[in-house]
Amino acid sequence: MKVLVIGSGGREHALVWKIAQSPMVKKIFCAPGNAGIGQQAECLPIPAEDVKSLTSWAEKEKIDLTVVGPEAPLTIGIVDAFEERGLRIFGPSQQGAEIEGSKAFAKDLMKKYGVPSGEFQTFADFPGAVSYVKKRGVPIVVKADGLAAGKGVIPCHTLEEALAAIDLIMAKKAFGSAGRRIVIEEFLQGEEASFLAFTDGETVLPFPSCQDHKPIFDDDQGPNTGGMGAYSPAPVLSEKVHHQVMENIMIPIVRAMAKEGRKYRGVLYAGLMIQDEKAKVLEFNARFGDPEAQPLLMRMKSDLIPVLQATVEGKLASRQVDWEDRATVCVVMASGGYPGSYEKGKVISGLEEAAKVPDTFIFHAGTSLKDGKVVTNGGRVLGVTALGKEIREAIAKAYEVVRKISWDGAHYRKDIGQKALKRERKRGREK
Numbered sequence: 001m002k003v004l005v006i007g008s009g010g011r012e013h014a015l016v017w018k019i020a021q022s023p024m025v026k027k028i029f030c031a032p033g034n035a036g037i038g039q040q041a042e043c044l045p046i047p048a049e050d051v052k053s054l055t056s057w058a059e060k061e062k063i064d065l066t067v068v069g070p071e072a073p074l075t076i077g078i079v080d081a082f083e084e085r086g087l088r089i090f091g092p093s094q095q096g097a098e099i100e101g102s103k104a105f106a107k108d109l110m111k112k113y114g115v116p117s118g119e120f121q122t123f124a125d126f127p128g129a130v131s132y133v134k135k136r137g138v139p140i141v142v143k144a145d146g147l148a149a150g151k152g153v154i155p156c157h158t159l160e161e162a163l164a165a166i167d168l169i170m171a172k173k174a175f176g177s178a179g180r181r182i183v184i185e186e187f188l189q190g191e192e193a194s195f196l197a198f199t200d201g202e203t204v205l206p207f208p209s210c211q212d213h214k215p216i217f218d219d220d221q222g223p224n225t226g227g228m229g230a231y232s233p234a235p236v237l238s239e240k241v242h243h244q245v246m247e248n249i250m251i252p253i254v255r256a257m258a259k260e261g262r263k264y265r266g267v268l269y270a271g272l273m274i275q276d277e278k279a280k281v282l283e284f285n286a287r288f289g290d291p292e293a294q295p296l297l298m299r300m301k302s303d304l305i306p307v308l309q310a311t312v313e314g315k316l317a318s319r320q321v322d323w324e325d326r327a328t329v330c331v332v333m334a335s336g337g338y339p340g341s342y343e344k345g346k347v348i349s350g351l352e353e354a355a356k357v358p359d360t361f362i363f364h365a366g367t368s369l370k371d372g373k374v375v376t377n378g379g380r381v382l383g384v385t386a387l388g389k390e391i392r393e394a395i396a397k398a399y400e401v402v403r404k405i406s407w408d409g410a411h412y413r414k415d416i417g418q419k420a421l422k423r424e425r426k427r428g429r430e431k
C-alpha cells in the first residue's frame with residue numbers, strides 16, 4: 001500500500017520510521033517532511049495546512065492511508081475533506097479535534113462529564129477576566145482558548161503577571177483570534193505525564209506511560225517549549241494511576257465525545273498533572289505528542305499499520321499491541337535561542353558517526369538539505385532516541401549519541417529521564 005504522512009517534525013519522522021518497517025507498505029510519502037524523513041520517504045513540497053492540495057494529490061496518487069501528525073490540519077478539517085473524497089485518513093474529524101483546538105470546549109466537556117481537571121472560568125471580556133483573577137488570587141494560569149503554537153499558556157505567580165497575561169492575549173492580541181476568549185484556571189501542583197491512546201470512538205487502547213520535559217532548561221527552568229525530551233515508561237504513572245486515568249478520564253471522554261455527536265477516532269493524548277497518585281487533566285491533544293511519539297513508537301513491537309487501519313475502521317476492539325519491555329529515552333537537540341528566535345542553516349556535523357551506536361535512532365525535526373549537507377531548519381532540530389534495559393541505560397545511550405553531534409549554537413537538556421531515576425531511588429528506599 002501507499003502511505004502519506006503529513007507534517008515535518010520529529011513525530012512525523014518517528015511515524016515514517018515505524019511505518020517503513022511494515023511489510024504491508026510499498027511506498028511512503030511525506031508532506032512536507034525534513035532531511036531525515038527524506039531518507040525513508042519521498043518528500044512533497046506541500047505545506048501540512050494546505051488541505052486542498054493535499055486532498056487532490058492523495059486522490060490523484062491513490063494513497064491508501066494518510067496519517068496526520070500535527071494539530072493544525074486536524075483543526076481545519078483535513079480528515080473531513082479526505083473522507084468526503086472517499087480517502088482513508090487517520091485522525092479525528094474537525095469536530096473531534098476541537099478538544100485540542102479550543103481549551104474552553106475541552107474544559108466545558110470535562111466539567112459536564114465529571115472528568116477531573118482544575119477549576120476554571122472562561123472569559124470573552126477583559127474586565128470580567130481581570131476581576132476574576134483579582135478575586136481568585138495567584139498562582140493562576142491564563143490560557144488563550146485557541147491554538148497558539150504551544151505559547152498560549154501563561155502560568156502566573158503574581159497578580160501583575162496575571163494582569164499582563166490577560167492584557168497580552170486579549171488587548172495586545174498576541175495570539176490573534178486564538179485569544180478572543182481566555183480560560184483562567186487553577187494552578188495545579190504535582191508531576192506531569194503524557195497519556196496517549198488509540199481510540200476508534202469506542203475502544204481505548206493505551207500506549208505505555210510517558211513523560212515529556214517542557215521547560216527549556218535543566219530542572220524545569222525557563223520558558224516552556226514544545227518538549228525537550230521524553231521517556232517511557234514513566235514511573236509517576238503507576239499501575240494505580242493508569243487504571244484511574246483509563247476509568248475516570250480516557251474512557252469517559254471518548255464516550256462523552258460520541259454522545260456529543262463528535263465521535264473521536266485517532267490518537268487522544270491527555271496531558272496530566274499527578275499528585276499523591278491522583279491525576280487531573282491539564283489539556284487534551286488530538287494527535288501523537290512530539291517528542292512523545294519518538295520513545296513510544298520505538299517501544300512498539302507490533303506493526304503500526306493494522307492498528308491505524310483498525311482505528312479508522314472502528315475495529316480496535318479486536319486489536320492488541322505488543323510493547324517492548326525495554327525503556328526508551330529521547331533527548332531533543334535544539335537551535336541556539338529556541339524557544340525564542342534562532343538562526344537556521346547551521347551545518348550539523350557528526351551525524352554519520354553518531355548513527356552507528358546500536359539501539360539508537362536520530363529522528364530529525366527541523367532539518368533540511370543544503371548543498372548535500374544536513375543543516376538546521378527549525379527550533380527543535382533532532383530527537384536522539386535510545387532503547388535500554390531500563391531508563392538508566394537508555395539515558396546513557398541517548399547522551400552517548402548526542403555528544404557525537406554538534407552545530408553552532410546547539411543545546412539540549414542534560415537531565416532527561418532524571419525524574420524517573422529519582423522516583424526509582426525513592427521507591428527503592430521505601431521497600
Ligand code: AMP
Binds near residue numbers: 214224
Ligand atoms: P497545556 O498546553 O494546557 O498543557 O499547557 C502547557 C503547560 O503549561 C503544561 O504542560 C503545564 O506545564 C503548564 N500548565 C497548564 N495548565 C496548568 C495548570 N492548570 N496548572 C499548572 N500548570 C499548568
Ligand code: GLY
Binds near residue numbers: 226227285288291
Ligand atoms: N510534547 C507536547 C505535545 O506534543 O503537545
